[in-house]
Amino acid sequence: MTALNRVPSLLTRAGTASALTLAAVGGGIVVPGAASDAAAAATTGTRALQVAASKKGAPYQWGATGPRRFDCSGLTLYSFKRAGKTLPRTAAAQYNQTRHVSADNRRSGDLVFFHSGQYVYHVGIYAGKGRIWHSPKTGDVVRLQKIWTQSVWYGRVV
Structure with a gap:
């Protein structure tokens, strides 16, 4: 039925x-x-956020895309793929493929892109309350962390 x-x-x-x-x-x-595009994006983002959170403690490995090890863009690629969306491999390419949103319009499940000037060097998934799920660096693990800089842009996967 x-x-x-x-x-x-x-x-x-x-x-x-x-x-x-x-x-x-x-x-x-x-x-x-x-279902509006916004509702569909929210559902996809929420699912991707749940996938990323389920990988808590997975070790960082440069170039890794899961399911047991990740770099930053590997975690976002893996999480959104499990939520039904395809993203490019690198943080910069992911930024270029998202619909850019302001900090005031960000919501859980949006991607957070860390940048220096025009160079995007890191990405995570916004979890609300100024925090992201991400795979930070060599020697670290997938974890929830407060955003530590204002040099970020936000993108929504649609």
Whole structure:
């Protein structure tokens, strides 16, 4: 039975319950064509963020793209691939492929690009509250860390 076929029976069983209540208890309602690009990006970003967090403690290795070792762009590439999106290999190429957003419009799941002038040298996934999941450097591991500089740009994978 598809989600669309279940909607009438869920609504019948729920009586006057709202669609939000149904969603809260696990009876999601699917309306074809209703998902906006922003909602789809949020879902993809959220999934990628969860994948990155699941790799907590994985060692940094230059050039590694997972599943057990990562460099910074390898972690973002791996995380978004598992969420259903393809990214290029390097941080700079990933920056060029994202929709750029301001710090005021950033949200969890967006990519955070660290730069010096026009040179992008590091990338992580924004986790909210000024923190990112990333694979920092040789001798370190995938971890959640506070953003340590204002020299960052934000990009949304769409």
